[in-house]
Amino acid sequence: MPFYVTTPIYYVNAAPHLGHAYTTIAADVLARHHRQLGEEVFFLTGTDEHGEPVAEAARAAGIEPKELADRNAARFKELLPRLLATNDFFIRTTDPQHEAKVREVLAAVRERGYVYKGTYEGWYCPRCADFKGEGDLGEGNTCPIHHVPLLREREENYFFALSRFQGQLEELYERNPAFVAPAVRYNEALSFIKAGLRDVPLTRRRLRWGVTVPWDADHVFYVWFDALLNYYTALTYAPTAQGGPDRFWPPTVHLIAKDILRFHAVYWPALLLAAGLELPKQVFVHGYLLMEGEKMSKSLGNVLDPLAVIERFGADALRYYLLRDVPFGQDGSVSTTAFELRYEAELANELGNLASRTFGMIGRYRDGVVPVAALDRELAEGLFAGFPEGVAQRLSRVELTGALEYIWERVRGLNRYVEQQAPWQLAKDPGAAQRLDIVLASLACGVRAVAIALWPYLPAAMDRLLEALGVAGRSLSLAHFAPGPPLGGRLGELSALFPKGEVGAGREARR
Ligand code: MSP
Numbered sequence: 001m002p003f004y005v006t007t008p009i010y011y012v013n014a015a016p017h018l019g020h021a022y023t024t025i026a027a028d029v030l031a032r033h034h035r036q037l038g039e040e041v042f043f044l045t046g047t048d049e050h051g052e053p054v055a056e057a058a059r060a061a062g063i064e065p066k067e068l069a070d071r072n073a074a075r076f077k078e079l080l081p082r083l084l085a086t087n088d089f090f091i092r093t094t095d096p097q098h099e100a101k102v103r104e105v106l107a108a109v110r111e112r113g114y115v116y117k118g119t120y121e122g123w124y125c126p127r128c129a130d131f132k133g134e135g136d137l138g139e140g141n142t143c144p145i146h147h148v149p150l151l152r153e154r155e156e157n158y159f160f161a162l163s164r165f166q167g168q169l170e171e172l173y174e175r176n177p178a179f180v181a182p183a184v185r186y187n188e189a190l191s192f193i194k195a196g197l198r199d200v201p202l203t204r205r206r207l208r209w210g211v212t213v214p215w216d217a218d219h220v221f222y223v224w225f226d227a228l229l230n231y232y233t234a235l236t237y238a239p240t241a242q243g244g245p246d247r248f249w250p251p252t253v254h255l256i257a258k259d260i261l262r263f264h265a266v267y268w269p270a271l272l273l274a275a276g277l278e279l280p281k282q283v284f285v286h287g288y289l290l291m292e293g294e295k296m297s298k299s300l301g302n303v304l305d306p307l308a309v310i311e312r313f314g315a316d317a318l319r320y321y322l323l324r325d326v327p328f329g330q331d332g333s334v335s336t337t338a339f340e341l342r343y344e345a346e347l348a349n350e351l352g353n354l355a356s357r358t359f360g361m362i363g364r365y366r367d368g369v370v371p372v373a374a375l376d377r378e379l380a381e382g383l384f385a386g387f388p389e390g391v392a393q394r395l396s397r398v399e400l401t402g403a404l405e406y407i408w409e410r411v412r413g414l415n416r417y418v419e420q421q422a423p424w425q426l427a428k429d430p431g432a433a434q435r436l437d438i439v440l441a442s443l444a445c446g447v448r449a450v451a452i453a454l455w456p457y458l459p460a461a462m463d464r465l466l467e468a469l470g471v472a473g474r475s476l477s478l479a480h481f482a483p484g485p486p487l488g489g490r491l492g493e494l495s496a497l498f499p500k501g502e503v504g505a506g507r508e509a510r511r
Helices: 018-036 052-061 065-083 096-111 162-175 183-194 223-228 230-237 244-248 258-275 306-313 315-325 336-366 377-383 387-396 400-421 430-454 459-469 501-510
Strands: 003-011 041-048 089-092 115-125 130-132 151-160 216-221 253-257 282-286 289-291
Touching (some): 003 018, 018 041, 018 289, 018 306, 041 065, 041 230, 052 065, 065 306, 065 315, 096 223, 096 258, 151 216, 151 258, 162 183, 183 258, 216 223, 223 230, 223 258, 253 258, 258 282, 306 315, 306 336, 315 336, 315 400, 336 430, 377 400, 377 430, 387 430, 430 459
Parallel strands (some): 003 041, 041 089, 253 282
Antiparallel strands (some): 115 130
16 A cells, blocks of 8 residues: 655645644655655645635735735745655645546535535634634634634535535544544544534635636635645646556545644545545644744744744754654644754754764774674664664654654664763773674664664755765665674765754854
8 A cells, every 4th residue: 555645735825834844844754754664655745725815815915816826835835845845746726637626526526416505604714714613703703713803604605515424424433543643633523523513615605716616607616625625636637646546545644733623534534425535544633833832823923934944954953853842743832942952962962973973983993994793682682672663663653753752762872882882992902802893883783773763854964874874775674773784884974963053053143
């Protein structure tokens, strides 16, 4: 089975911020990891370009929605290589092929009897592009997320018969407790379903900026149905999706934040059932990155610019920090101070030093050639027993922080090993030459193991390290603590993996 991972498609009403980068980075780590396992991978991201949030922002800027969409989609797209994201395709919902496929699928849903005409009356948030039940109104009929006044809407719409899927969705949740993870989000989605599903508008009459409805030109599709279908339509025309939906459908995991849980955990499986398409295996819901306790969001204006962080510290450091500091699946605060602390204490001092002292000692005591020797059993049977499997098990549960901590215990363990073995003492004793060979060979293979396991998180630095070690592949099997390259090889040049000056330079730049 191929591994198919998606991010939400991001709204183009503003520029990308760290929150968007977060999900994309997480998806990239999974994509790289599954490629390391030798699996065929499809990694999809893109932009959600229709609907009221975009139309409103364009009106405010005095330009056409498409012009705004082009401008901001380009910024989302440009961010990807800067994050070192290896997405296989970038979908834009204004792609004509996407629009045509949306019409086709939703016309089929109507043919199958799940669409009817009715009148919607209720509250609506133009920022969320979402209808609000009486239960989720903020004070004074405001949006609880955006704090803006809600609109009272009365509109003749086509409805999607969501309520008819009540039983099937309950069964799905019953049968598949991993359909939504973590468990707290599963419970949230299930209680939403159990509270009783109501039919939802499938089209909007008042809006023009959207995919026109094939059976009624006065309507466009409600943006969420157009958007959700991206996960399917992309496979029908992405040149990189060789074999199309037959090959890659259904998605292995959709990564989202909890703000869009209901759409992915309730509407989406119902829509797929209505269309007769197979359901995704899992929706994994991460938490919010918070700044001073509030969700980072463009409408709240409290955003960190990922590009500025990358410019100062590099993409690896950003990737590492976000997945390390905020347990994946929970909310967590981010700050420049915490970032700098982890950069210095963990990346520079723990990982950077491990690499530089290993290279330094092999240079000094063995003229840069890694000795061919048996590996230390203490490490093989202790610290590194079952190592790649331990990483893979955690990542199969999307425990991105858990896997990173697990790898990091080995980084720390190798530093402890250096202290305990004190190669500088062994080097003074001619009788200990064989022991020194074992220690240096074990260190080199230990560094290879952690570098391979860290490669999905820190691709640029680990590519440098592995190249200097003379390790050509990136397969996770190279994370086995066993003889292999670089034993017997000459080490290449390795400049500091995480120069400490970067932090100082950052401080300077901010003054
Ligand atoms: N366009 C819809 C999604 C359609 S998917 C079929 C949308 N777009 S969005 O631009 O608002 O992006 C929301 C997503 O961005 C979240 O689900 C999450 O993946 C990411 N994040 C945005 N802000 C975030 C934080 N502050 N923290 C964590 N993730 C954040 O909703």
